Amino acid sequence: MTEETTLRNDLVRYGRLLYDRRLAHGSAGNLSVRLSDGAILVTPTNSSLGFLEATRISKVSPTGELLSGDPPSKEAFFHLAVYEERPQARAVVHLHSTYSVAVSCLCHEQTDDILPPLTAYHVMRVGKLPLLKYFRPGDRALAEAVRGAARDHRSMMLANHGPIVSGRTLDEAVNAYEELEETAKLFFILGDRKIAPLGLDAVAEINDVFGS
Ligand code: 13P
Numbered sequence: 001m002t003e004e005t006t007l008r009n010d011l012v013r014y015g016r017l018l019y020d021r022r023l024a025h026g027s028a029g030n031l032s033v034r035l036s037d038g039a040i041l042v043t044p045t046n047s048s049l050g051f052l053e054a055t056r057i058s059k060v061s062p063t064g065e066l067l068s069g070d071p072p073s074k075e076a077f078f079h080l081a082v083y084e085e086r087p088q089a090r091a092v093v094h095l096h097s098t099y100s101v102a103v104s105c106l107c108h109e110q111t112d113d114i115l116p117p118l119t120a121y122h123v124m125r126v127g128k129l130p131l132l133k134y135f136r137p138g139d140r141a142l143a144e145a146v147r148g149a150a151r152d153h154r155s156m157m158l159a160n161h162g163p164i165v166s167g168r169t170l171d172e173a174v175n176a177y178e179e180l181e182e183t184a185k186l187f188f189i190l191g192d193r194k195i196a197p198l199g200l201d202a203v204a205e206i207n208d209v210f211g212s
Pocket of ligand 1: 029044072138
């Protein structure tokens with residue numbers, strides 16, 4: 001099987017998995033992977049991630065032209081911005097999952113890292129989570145904001161919208177996304193209780209040992 005066929009099938013499989021786990025609903029969210037030649041495969045606009053068809057997935061050039069498949073996600077441009085800034089990234093996951101979106105709707109005192117390091121896996125898989133200001137879905141200005149954050153972050157949160165998470169593989173990006181959603185859920189379960197997040201030393205040790 002060619003790289004492209006394998007990755008088309010992976011997008012269908014992971015789309016269904018995310019939909020079945022209720023991390024994606026309706027036609028919200030978009031996924032992409034980067035091919036070795038620099039083009040990306042991205043989910044078509046207005047498609048439900050639970051019902052993707054491999055042959056209809058959009059193939060888009062690094063400069064944003066549609067090469068084949070259905071019209072691409074209106075947010076394909078921010079996927080391209082992440083790939084441009086993160087040469088090691090080969091997959092991007094953007095969803096509107098409930099707990100993460102709830103975090104994106106809160107007032108945050110600082111925007112450098114909007115979730116506390118509650119667990120080691122959050123630090124390992126998600127890392128720091130900066131908040132980007134609100135843009136209308138599909139607004140081209142969003143790409144530039146995403147580009148700025150992607151330089152130093154594999155994960156970021158769009159205000160009143162949802163997270164963008166990248167990884168070296170689709171598997172890695174999906175695992176990181178799921179970890180983020182679980183941390184967001186823990187954050188709300190903990191509520192007003194006095195939280196004991198990991199300390200700076202513990203975070204530094206995790207980053208040293210796991211290279212995150
Ligand atoms: P698309 O259907 O164009 O991918 O948009 C969905 C979405 O998640 C907007 O934020």
